[in-house]
Amino acid sequence: MKITKTTIEGCLRVENTILEDDRGFFVETYRQSELSAALGRPYRFAQGNHSRSQPGVLRGFHTEPWDKLFYVASGTALCVVADTRPESPTFGRHERFLLGDEGTRDRVFIAEGLSNGFYTFSEVHYINDVSGEFTPEGRGGVIWNDPTLAIDWPVADPLLSEKDAGLPTLAQLHPDHSLVTAL
Numbered sequence: 001m002k003i004t005k006t007t008i009e010g011c012l013r014v015e016n017t018i019l020e021d022d023r024g025f026f027v028e029t030y031r032q033s034e035l036s037a038a039l040g041r042p043y044r045f046a047q048g049n050h051s052r053s054q055p056g057v058l059r060g061f062h063t064e065p066w067d068k069l070f071y072v073a074s075g076t077a078l079c080v081v082a083d084t085r086p087e088s089p090t091f092g093r094h095e096r097f098l099l100g101d102e103g104t105r106d107r108v109f110i111a112e113g114l115s116n117g118f119y120t121f122s123e124v125h126y127i128n129d130v131s132g133e134f135t136p137e138g139r140g141g142v143i144w145n146d147p148t149l150a151i152d153w154p155v156a157d158p159l160l161s162e163k164d165a166g167l168p169t170l171a172q173l174h175p176d177h178s179l180v181t182a183l
Ligand SMILES: Cc1cn([C@H]2C[C@H](O)[C@@H](COP(=O)(O)OP(=O)(O)O[C@H]3O[C@@H](C)C(=O)[C@@H](O)[C@H]3O)O2)c(=O)[nH]c1=O
Pocket: 049, 051, 059, 060, 062, 064, 068, 070, 116, 117, 118, 128, 134, 161, 163
């Protein structure tokens, strides 16, 4: 297991060794002790989540008050992490991860306050362990095609939830930030 930093503080890639044999494969997707060591703090999960999406779905961007460790167990998804923390030196930056059957079996860790979303190229089973139990309060997000983030998504017309279609832009959330006023 190799845990590497990305260009966004608080976003880590967890690379895992795939052990294949005639039956298929086996992979450890994380070890809590190794994640804690990489983070420099004890880490515990509070809730496990699993969603299934049909092809062409986009879920996100979601900004939530808990850390997340996500994984694509089946199918292929383009997962994007965006730094939407206004006080962050990398505010506005994003990282892309192609996860699943046509991508990697990596997991991605994101700290509370970062935003993430994913687009599905096929039916996708998405597994996400989080550090806090769900409450709707404190959940937020940013519109998937935000002009400041300028993500190069594979399509212009993904299937969105009503909630995600109504998310605000970064400029609406942080109108005085120098990055959004520069646009
Ligand atoms: C996230 C969550 C949702 N729900 C409920 C709320 C709603 O009725 C239903 C579907 O919720 P959503 O539409 O927000 O689900 P979804 O769009 O799949 O939200 C997820 O998106 C991806 C990108 C993530 O990384 C996750 O952390 C989570 O934010 O499930 C829970 O009961 N517990 C939970 O932990």
